Amino acid sequence: MTSTSTAAQRARPHAGPAWMVLALVCACQFMVILDSSIVNVALPSIRGDLAFTSTGLAWVVNGYLLTFGGFMLLGGRAADLFGPRRMLVAGLLVFSVSSLAGGLATAPEVLVAARVAQGIGAAMMAPATLAVINTSFTEPNARAKAFGAWSASGGVGGLAGAVAGGAITTGLSWRWVFLINVPIGAVLIVMAMMSLAATRTGRRESLDLTGAVTGTAGLAALIYGVMQTADHGWSSGLVIGPVVAGLLLLVVFTVVEARIAAQPMVPLRLFRIRGVAVGSGLLLLFGAIAIAMWYFTSLFLQNVLGYSALQAGLGQTPAAVMFMAIARWAAALLPRTGVRPLLLAGSGCFVAGFGWLAQAHADSGYVTSVLGPTLLVAVGIGLTFPTLMAAATADVPEGDAGTIGGLAQTASQVGSSVGLAVLATAAGARAATKAGGSSPAALAAGYDLVFLMAAGIGVAIAVVSSLLPRHRHG
Structure with missing residues (x-):
């Protein structure tokens, strides 16, 4: 009776209806994704209220990104060992409590510590999803549609962060940028308990400490070092x-996983699966594409x-609405077309779109030079990301x-961090060669170079995608 129940639970790891699982x-x-960007607009108010230094203020953002990227592999492995529901609920709890601490913070150190803890909670949640x-x-078909909805929700989070951060800070207080997570987190914890079964892998394994x-x-040291290139x-x-x-620690990590660990945190056998190895490499490239699109177009509009x-x-x-619509549509196409046609089409959009953006200058109009x-x-992003x-x-x-989920999202996060550093350096160097290095015209020249480099990354995605398996994915 027990074995039958266990088998049934593994076959259907959710206790509630599928729509509730997907909504969760x-x-x-x-x-x-929201908390990666929503704080940016509130930074001036935070600095004024808590007397942050310029260097310290950066860690309100960097503290979250550092632990989010650094702990995702660990979060993914923990989801496999202890079950996705346990890790999702634990991550939501850490995230919500640290949000409360951040919203009530009265000193810079408290807010930075809360953001660090938020990043750890996010790193527990993301691979579990x-x-x-x-x-x-x-x-x-159901899996492809779920990936499409999941991808689109990230787009909504990125958009809402840019818009809602300003609205909340102006209409309420910067503290509500954090406090709003508390009731939402409580609702999601209840949903997780109701909709997900307490499954485990069935393997008696310990965590590879x-x-x-x-x-x-x-990962944390690499991301930290890359972040320092901003200053x-x-x-x-x-x-x-x-x-x-x-990099040295990651080499040691690889040796440990390959030769020492009896139960490795990231079993290297997974990289024998071509989709895992090539897909992770493509996600590194995609991370840089996403930064070029959302971060540098925002800077172009402002500066x-x-x-x-x-x-x-x-x-x-x-653009965010377009991404969400295309992501859902691409997910529906994926089981029929396979990954290569969608990635090639997405790469073509990257080359054409970024090539067009690279023609923008200080006297450009929004509709013809940015919107289009x-x-x-x-x-391209909608076709590429869920695929x-x-x-x-x-x-x-x-x-x-869970391990693969953590690996995939770590690849994307590291690609974004490294891409931001490389592209920002290139933009700054190009702007410095122009007369009036901080003028709109000079800055536009720097951003145009970034967009040309992003078009080149689009070509690289097209080339590397040819290494993916030919069979269809769902």
Whole structure:
């Protein structure tokens, strides 16, 4: 009787209706992406109220991104060992409590610590959502649609962060940027308890502590070093030291996983699955594409065309809506077309859209020089992101779904961090060669170079996608 119940539970790892499961994972993804951007608009108010220094203020953003990217592999493995529901509920609890602490903070140190804890909670939640999709939606069409909805919810979160941050800060207080997570988190915890079964892999494994320490520390050091390029050059010891330390720790992590760990945190056998290996590499490239689109077009609107932060967010709204619509449509096509046609079409949109954006200058109009090309790039993102996520997580044993989810999202996050640093350096160097290096015309020249580099990354995605398996993914 017990074995029959266990088998049934593994076959159907959700206790509630499928729509509730999908709503849950989409809402969690929305919260994770929202908190990557919603704080940006509130930073001036936070600095005034809590007397932050300029350097300290950056860590209100960086503290979250650092632990979010650094702990995702660990969060993914924990989801496999302890069950996605446990990790999702634990992550929501950490996220909500730290949001409360951030909203009530009266000192800079408290707010930064709360943001660090928020990032850890997000790193627990994000891989668990992908594990839930992979184990709950096993039919190809249903899984593809779930990936499309999950991807679109991230787009909604990114858009809402830019717009809602300004509205909440202006209409209420910067504290509500954090406090609003508390009631939402409570509702999602109840939903998780109602809709997800308390499944486990059935394997008696312990957490690979050596791998967890070296992998997490390596990723955190690498991301930290890359973040320092915003204030220091690539040749600075403050950049080189953490980056080299991070890379060395990741080498040690690889050796531990391959030769020492009896139960590795990231089993290297998973990279024998071509979709996992190639898909992860493509997600690194895609992370840089996403940064070029959302971050640098926002800077172009503000620093070149003179938009406010809120106006820039509204200016990106059409592209965000286009992304969400195309992501849902691409997910429906994926089981029929397979990954390659969608990725090639998406890459074509990247090349054309970013090539068009690279023609913009200080006297450009919004409709012809920004709206048109960003809509085209958004079509590419909508075709590419859910397709890559499906490709990178397909054909994986159910017991490794959380690990692969963590790996996929870590690849995208690291790609974004490294891409931001490289592209920002290139933009700054190009602007500095122009007369009046901080003038709108000079800044436009720097951003145009970024858009040309992003078009080149689009070509690289097209080339690498040819290495993916030919069979269809769902």
